[in-house]
Amino acid sequence: MYDVIIVGAGAAGLTAALYTGRKNLKTLVVSVDVGGQCNLTSSIENYPGIEKMPGFQLTREMEKQVKKAGVEVITGKVIKVEKKSAGFVVKTKSKEFEGKTVILAIGRVPRTLDIPGEADYLGKGVHTCTTCDAPLYGKKTVAVIGGGNSAVDGALEISRVGAEKVYLIHRRVDFRADEMTLEKAKKDKKVEIMTPYSPVEIKGDKFVKSIVLKNNETNEGKELKVDGVFLEIGSIVNTSLVKDLVEINESNEIVVDTRGRTSQEGVFAAGDATTVIYKQCIIAAGEGAKAALEAYNYLTGGKGLGFDWAKK
Ligand SMILES: Cc1cc2nc3c(=O)[nH]c(=O)nc-3n(C[C@H](O)[C@H](O)[C@H](O)COP(=O)(O)OP(=O)(O)OC[C@H]3O[C@@H](n4cnc5c(N)ncnc54)[C@H](O)[C@@H]3O)c2cc1C
Known part of the structure; x- marks a missing residue:
């Protein structure tokens, strides 16, 4: 039984994993790829602390940091997340994992035209x-x-x-x-x-x-x-894996409150897949950190957030 299972390894999922790992929570990240949409940009120039870097390099650095924090990262497409009597089961086609909490960081996929040449020149014009x-x-x-x-x-x-x-x-x-x-x-x-x-x-x-x-x-x-x-023809979120578990809005985004909590207790969400506006790497990363701290707070019965610089 994992403390936290994170679905998705984009900026949101990797940052969430860094935070849960550093809190010594037993964490598993299951993702189709590592890096998500940040990998698609040849040069990220609006991530503080990094003047200019290819997107995939930034996410490789994130992945290294996450693994150093003791987090397990595996490749897989999650097809369903279900509530169990205690915790949740996260299912891929061939495997099942159990977690006390789940962080959904499944991002978005830009809508495409599906015309010849489009895929060949993605990132090259x-x-x-x-x-x-x-x-x-x-x-x-x-x-x-x-x-x-x-x-x-x-x-x-x-x-x-x-x-x-x-x-x-x-x-x-x-x-x-x-x-x-x-x-x-x-x-x-x-x-x-x-x-x-x-x-x-x-x-x-x-x-x-x-x-x-x-x-x-x-x-x-x-x-x-x-x-x-x-x-600029929009993007889509594939929420089919959680459509019976959490509230989804009319734009197919996972509804979260300002603390990254979904309608299902114990399930948190962050990044582009959520109702939080402005879809950017730094925002997804920040929301990932919030969701992780909220999961920690949930697992420790509200005792977890005793930062002396952020007393309630
Ligand atoms: C071409 C392009 C360029 C961009 N350039 C910039 C930029 O320069 N600066 C900037 O700040 N932002 C940029 N953005 C926006 C930024 O990339 C996104 O806001 C950010 O990546 C969102 O992070 P995320 O983790 O929420 O989602 P994503 O990056 O979409 O990551 C989601 C992850 O979840 C995985 N996943 C999805 N569904 C499943 C499933 N069912 N099972 C398992 N895994 C799953 C995906 O494989 C992926 O790894 C760009 C976006 C694009 C498309």
Whole structure:
């Protein structure tokens, strides 16, 4: 019986593991991969204390620290977490683990277009996080795909950080983004709005060179020379493993309170999979630390949090 089973080894899960390990709690991390979405960015430049580092290197450092704290990290996809009379059972296809508490840190997966070239150029010109990667495109030409606020805001941000030209490409004529944001994009001389176009292929050599579009009214094809493509078409959380265990909101996120507690006592959650806004590595890490301390607090009957600098 583990004290804590953490599902997911992204920034949230690894930080939670560091904290529970250092509290001498018997901890198991079960995850499909180690690093999660942070691995997808070639350069993290907004994680304090680290000026610039490839995402996978940052998560390798986290993993080293977690293992040094005595935590067991194994590869596996959790298909179900169930409540038992005492604690919880965490199931993969071939194994079952029992834990007194569970921390869910399952993150999100960016929604993709599923078109030729997209997967080949992920991280080599195809990006799914504008806030993170826009600064790489100073004086360059990029395409932003999507019709919501994040796409329109994204196009404005890329223009603001110095891109030469930004195509904002949406499959419909009407945008879901709010009017004010859209007005700003229409007034921005570097942003060209292209509707109703759907991307059909991304081409390049080592890096992206162009994007092929289809006009959804006329079927006419078009190829635009671009240095980068930003997908701002949302992301998804797969909460099927806990849908009968914890409250999930309409966006399929795990509902947590400000202490990382879910609706199920003994189950905590952190990071991008939760209702906490702003999906960033540092935020996921901080929320992971909170969930871990809360699990410790739960396991010690509320005696655990006696930091003298944080007396209640
Ligand atoms: C391309 C890209 C670039 C980004 N760049 C930056 C940046 O520069 N700076 C920044 O601060 N943020 C950046 N972000 C956002 C940041 O990566 C996320 O906010 C952060 O990774 C969230 O961490 P997390 O641990 O909550 O989730 P994730 O990183 O998504 O990790 C979830 C983990 O859970 C595992 N998992 C999921 N389901 C299961 C299951 N059923 N069983 C077992 N394991 C499971 C996954 O394999 C993964 O390891 C970027 C995001 C993307 C997509």
